[in-house]
Amino acid sequence: MAWTQTDLDAINAAIAVGAKRVxxxxxxxxxxxxxxxxxxxxxIKAEIEGETSSGGPIFTEYCGGY
Structure with missing residues (x-):
């Protein structure tokens, strides 16, 4: 999955209000x-900025049915 600025904005918005679901x-x-x-x-920010990701998966629990 290629991350977008919209994804980064969504996670930043969740952080701002203390939500843990994005x-x-x-x-x-x-x-x-x-x-x-x-x-x-x-x-996500590192990938958008073109840096190499050094971590593992960032999804810890899948909540959707898509």
């Missing part, structure tokens, strides 16, 4: 902690 394109993800959410944000 919708990305066709996926909805619920993170277990704010730490996981921040890690996901950093990975």
């Amino acid at each position: 919708r990305f394109q066709t996926h909805e993800v619920e993170y277990h902690s704010m730490t996981e959410l921040l890690r996901a944000r950093d990975l």
Whole structure:
């Protein structure tokens, strides 16, 4: 899945209000902690900026049926 600025905006909006559930394109993800959410944000941001991702998967729990 290629991340977009819209995905980064969605995760930043969730962080701003303390939500742990985020919708990305066709996926909805619920993170277990704010730490996981921040890690996901950093990975998405790095990919958008063209850096190589060094972490593992950022989805910890699939909540959608798409």
